[in-house]
Amino acid sequence: MDDEIEAFYVPGLLLGCYVIDAILQSTLECFYNETCITEILSYYDDTPSMNVTPLNSSLPSQYFVNSTIQDLVNNLMIEQWNISTTYENYYNQCQPIECTYTYERKNGVIYIITALFGLMGGLITILKLIVPTLVKFINKIRRKIQGIEQGKMVVSAFYLPKIYLSSISVVKKVKIEEIF
DSSP, rough: OOOOOOOOOOOOOOOSSHHHHHHHOBBGGGGOOOHHHHHHHHTTTSSSOOOOOOOOTTOOOOOOOTTBHHHHHHHTTSSSEEEOOOHHHHHHHOOSSSOOOOOOOOOOHHEEEEEEEHHHHHHHHHHHHHHHHHHHHHHHHHHHHHHHHHHHHHHHHHHHHHHHHHHHHHHHHHHHHOOO
């Protein structure tokens, strides 16, 4: 038990249930202190000697000693953006044959509503043109089919009652003659 390692509290380093949450809420204040850096490096026996210098808190920066890592990540760890747009240098270096761009935007509620009304109006117009012609065509086909079936029925409808009536009248005549 002689190799017992003494626990060292790293200032600004937080622990929690989720590692990422703990890291994002931690600060880099230990890395501003040379004694703290030396203490951390003493726990690594197998590492070659590294020349680690502490961060300088006297330099102008938008970040403070107690700024969280979340603050650094939110700003992409960039101290200051230097925006200098020179399209000429870009095109001289890139020399594209063709230049295109796309402009993407989300459709608003008004655009969606007007597009739906336009779609419905177009569908109604198309249906007004197509449906009457389609109904006439279907009725024409149905009449032809019914005409063929009715033609068969007409022939049988005319002859069956005639045959039936003639058979009844013959029977009646016979009955009348038998009675007298």
